[in-house]
Amino acid sequence: MDVRTVAVIGAGVSGVSSAIHLRNAGLEVTVFERGDVAGGVWVYDPRTALEPSYPAVLPSVGDSPAFDSFLECRDRKVRRDSPVDQDSFAAKRLPKSNHLEILHAPPGPCYQGLHNNVSTPEMKLRTHDWKPDTPDFVPHDVLATYIQDTAAANNILPLVSFRTRVTKVEKKEKKWEVSIAKLIDEDGEKEVQNAVQLFDAVVVASGHYHAPNIPDYPNLKAWKAAFPTRISHSKSYRSPAPFAGKNVLVIGAGVSSTDICRELGGVANKVWQSSRGGEYDLLPSMLPDNCTRIGAIAGFSPLTSTANLRHDDTLPGSVVLTSGDKITDIHHIILATGYHMSYPFLSHLHADNLLPSQASNTILVTTGQVTHNLHKDIFYIPDPTLAFIGVPYHVATFSLFEFQAMAVAEVFAGSADLPEEEEMREEYKERVERKGVGRKLHSLKDDEVPMANKNPWLYAGLASSFPNISRAEDNKTRICQPIPDPWDPPSTSPQPCKTFTKPTADDSSTTTLSETPIQDAPTNSILVFRYKDKIHAIESACPHQGYPMTRATLSDIEDFGIVLSTGITCPKHGWTFDLHTGEADVSRYKLGLYEVELRQSEDGDEQVWVRKKERKRIG
Structure with missing residues (x-):
């Protein structure tokens, strides 16, 4: 593996850790971050992304299909010979849009009350310490600042191209072509300019909290069209204040759903939490007194009216459970139904029309449940110069993602070896047979990662x-x-x-x-x-x-x-x-x-x- 230049997509904890260890291994690193600052999912923005389609768009399209339509540039030929700076961008500029900033970098799911649920000592990075007396559990801004301080302390910020969205990544001959769209201010107006850079390797550290998963429940699309402000995905949730005195149905029973229910408990009149009884659903004992755990959703009844609702009116219909029971008198519905694995810049490696079990040896994503064909959840088996940081969950995220970044740096720098492709393929097949091709494939709950040096101290x-x-x-x-x-x-x-x-x-x-x-x-x-x-x-x-x-x-x-x-x-x-x-x-x-x-x-x-x-x- 002959790697000298590496592109890192994303400047959250995965991207910052990757950049530090790749740079320390002697490699030339460029980080592309579509936001204004480092910090990833922990950066709070009071604005919200545009509402997704109901049901969700295909995973290959990603979290902002409107941006792709706006640019009309996925296959546009732009200059290939220039570094990323003001003079290197293609001369042709793109149209203006009042929503361009949000289309370009949609705000993430961080809400006002978000805290870590893994203690800060377990999340400490090797490259930077927490400030003295940092509590075990802290608000989102402390976590975002820690990532930003880590980047600054390790002199990574000069390597980051902020306000730069990666639109396409494709291997051409022996190089990866990385197409970017950079947001700039021009005479008081925002413009998007395109460029292409070449790299020996690419690290995808973009996270998986971008593309909301909206289930295709019967009649949900009609409910959303008729009452768009009453139904939303949890990505748009910011605080419990708008739900004061209301009856709220929260669909999903994972970490975010339970956290939102607990916040709503202090202000809402009544809260229901719908659970499918999944393996990773949290216990109902964690819910507030005014929240009731109910079963899975079967669908939504046909609307009895589409007339405009007054502030205190409830939705004119019922939500039907798989048990046959019906929930009525609902003011708001929040879908805490998770996210798709989605890499729209690698859309040619998606196969939206296939089931996970039908994925070939080259496909990365099918239905959005998993990222296929990764060795150790990191290296793309057909071409390990494409690596992913941050895919696993049910882990101490910061420390594990840094461990992954260290592994990538050692492989790319030639200090560590990967098995032959056939051996990686066999190990991956064994893992799929053992865990299946659902969400459990990337769960490291109860898993260990043995990698011991047998030499004595x-x-x-x-x-x-x-x-x-x-x-x-x-x-x-x-x-x-x-x-x-x-x-x-x-x-x-x-x-x-x-x-x-x-x-x-x-x-x-x-x-x-x-x-x-x-x-x-x-x-x-x-x-x-x-x-x-x-x-x-x-x-x-x-x-x-x-x-x-x-x-x-x-x-x-x-x-x-x-x-x-x-x-x-x-x-x-x-x-x-x-x-x-x-x-x-x-x-x-x-x-x-x-x-x-x-x-x-x-x-x-x-x-x-x-x-x-x-x-x-x-x-």
Whole structure:
């Protein structure tokens, strides 16, 4: 897999995590985000998206078919030779629209009272800490800010093209063509301009809370047409205030539905929650006192009138349950019926007319229930340079999605391997046979993700014994200072790096490394040092000809002024190895790396433990 440039679609937690780890792996990353800020589903917008069709549009169309119709540009030929900037866009501009901003980036489902339901410690990212004293459960704005702060702290924002919607992604020869529509302000008016960029790989981190699933209940379409403001999808729900004193039917019994019912309980007159009795429905004991759990919906009765309703009038009809019972005197209906898996920019990989069981080996989406043909819910099996972050659910989302992003970064950077396509296909088939092709396919409830490094941890000393190596002004920092002479005063600073004898197979019970003087260190030693306040551990010999890396220099690996990683350069032949991946800049030789773990000691210092990195296999 030869990957250098990567497009990331979306700047929620999945996209931000992907960008950080891809960039840190030495890859060139561009993030496309159709909104104004990072944060994804946690960004609150008091506006709502245009109401979806009743029943829902096909998954291949996505969450805003009006935008596609407005653009009329899915197959338009635009420039293919330019980067994303003001001068690169196709000269032809698109028509104006009062709704253009909402069509271009429809507001998400975040409502005023939304909180996380997985504790913040379980959602912590490796790349950024929560602010001190952050509670376990916080409002949406705290979560959105955390994602935005993570992006800023890791210098990701310069890589993000905001207000940029991806309209098409298609493989042409060996490159992915990514077509975009960027919203700009021109003389006080909003314009959309198109462009195309080429990438070696694409990461889809767009989430799956965009395209509402509207069931095709009998007569629902007629009810919606007659009384459009009385029936809505939960994506448009913002607060319980408009429902004060009303009777509300909420269809669905998942997390969002139950949360909305609990909010409505404080203001509504009566609430019904309809449940199909699904495996993932929440318990009725979580509902407020004025909310009644009822059975599944069979359909809606024919309307007895379509005349305009007064504020306090109830809907002129009944909702029929599968039991035959009827619910009447309803003021409002909220469909908390979930969302389709939908990737409209990959519409050629959708097959809306097929059942999930009929999906071929190349189809991504059929009815919208699942994303087909993914290895580990991440890599598109026919072409793993297309990857997806954030598909699974029933997980600690932030931490799992970051784990997925790390796996993608290692595969794209060449630090980890995927099985052959046939082996990935067999594993996927076994999973489908075990879980089915419904929503359960992506549920990781009660699943474990075993990926263990079998190499032992080895103790290398206290962190305080590794002085920090400061960066030289010429960006060529010596890793080890010269050996002090015997007549040097005792206050002479110790050498900032240390070498340790590597345990042999016969020393399998050894847990403490034995330090060896640098001048006597054999070629198979472990070199440990601290640079820019981070401790590294590597093989002490250059993988080319065994030259001692104690004589090497350290430097920042930069791209347009952005520090991507740290490099170590062997002075014998001038090759630089990336300390994150071990990859060389001009050859296929790879430097041996060790993982480093800091453990708190009883005296308040930290212990340095290292173990040899395994070449990972994602499968």
